[in-house]
């Protein structure tokens with residue numbers, strides 16, 4: 001058998017030098033006259049080990065990482081094609097603690113299969129969900145998704161089945177499935193990993209959504225900063241079309257479904273679902289007032305399902321293994337698994353898929369290993385730029401939508417960004433207001449004007465001008481933004497600002513005045 005070597009083609013791995021490693025391995029194979037197949041897989045998400053190279057041996061896969069081009073010669077000398085020992089030897093990938101502790105449902109194939117091999121996809125359970133869905137009525141598919149407890153992974157946590165039911169029950173000569181792959185939240189990369197590492201799972205999820213709601217056309221709206229994801233998705237759609245997964249007769253059924261990939265121009269607000277629809281229609285991305293809901297009047301005025309990548313990519317496993325199987329994971333009203341993206345100043349950065357319910361402390365200290373600098377953790381921002389900063393005192397909060405909301409926080413797209421004790425929370429609060437001012441679509445006053453006034457007022461606190469009065473003004477402004485904004489950009493910016501003020505009050509005190517020695 002020809003040896004098989006897996007080298008991730010994932011953007012994160014490429015940023016860490018995977019392309020150079022691939023070239024060095026190809027060169028070494030040629031020099032030694034060894035015939036081998038190099039597979040450019042996705043990443044398994046343990047980014048602190050990337051570029052992680054794997055070889056398929058008679059005893060299963062063996063991983064090495066992080067591999068540098070300078071390691072390649074000695075890897076061959078050490079017999080890595082048969083799993084030989086080397087300083088970069090990690091053993092079986094699924095025994096690596098960071099990976100072994102996970103519950104991989106949505107990301108089961110990511111990093112394992114060849115992303116563009118439909119054969120490999122099927123061999124690992126791909127298309128089982130779609131096949132099962134085709135044997136059901138649309139209403140029964142929607143009922144399964146509702147029963148699974150799946151909630152939108154894009155940020156708001158809205159029940160996916162209820163959204164689908166609204167579209168199913170709404171009459172329309174055309175209906176659309178729109179996948180939100182704008183992934184604008186800081187510290188998040190789950191959507192990208194799926195699109196680059198297991199694109200067929202998203203195609204399968206969108207096709208099931210189409211069949212369930214009566215939509216025949218889908219669009220994936222991908223951010224322009226994801227060129228690799230765009231390329232992989234385009235290729236995967238073409239392969240799926242040729243194989244009859246997409247097209248006039250999905251897997252030979254009477255259902256038609258096809259899809260296209262569209263690239264955004266790079267505005268955070270275009271991740272907001274109605275601004276995204278405007279952008280898809282070729283307009284400037286401005287938030288629309290609701291109602292009408294996109295489910296009633298969405299893309300081009302037609303009933304539209306708009307879901308995040310992870311929401312849609314979680315549907316195939318639900319339709320394959322059943323709603324009860326999926327629902328069995330999690331806690332409270334947060335069912336199933338969530339891909340937690342651990343980033344920032346952290347030792348073990350990466351994607352960790354787990355059932356809802358782990359505490360923030362477990363995620364940061366045990367899974368993330370604390371800070372990369374080795375200094376104490378001061379704050380963790382959960383849920384992107386609109387998420388609250390959590391201090392260590394709140395580390396017992398379980399990863400659950402309601403538990404985070406009860407502590408004035410949010411899970412959002414499940415990105416967590418870790419900060420050590422050198423972080424200045426006054427600066428972070430200013431950054432949140434400035435981010436809102438830059439990214440505001442400008443449609444409503446509390447956000448458009450409020451964010452700019454917020455920056456100015458925080459600047460006065462920084463300058464030591466009437467700090468108490470200005471702090472009260474920021475709090476008042478945050479209340480106006482929270483309750484008066486049209487969308488969550490203006491409405492949630494108060495979370496990072498107020499959590500900084502509430503949990504880190506010392507950072508908002510004026511710098512001590514030096515008294516000259518007498």
Ligand SMILES: Cc1cc2nc3c(=O)[nH]c(=O)nc-3n(C[C@H](O)[C@H](O)[C@H](O)COP(=O)(O)O)c2cc1C
Pocket residue numbers: 151152153154155156157158160180181182183184185268269270271272273274306307308309311312487488489
């Ligand atoms: C300013 C702003 C930015 C957003 N960015 C994203 C994004 O990048 N990706 C995403 O899936 N949802 C984003 N959302 C949430 C979407 O509006 C919407 O809730 C989501 O696409 C619905 O899909 P889901 O139910 O599957 O989560 C954003 C919301 C706001 C207010």
Ligand code: SF4
Pocket residue numbers: 269287439440441442443444445447448485486487488489490491
């Ligand atoms: S809150 Fe901000 S981004 Fe949202 S509609 Fe208002 S101005 Fe636009």
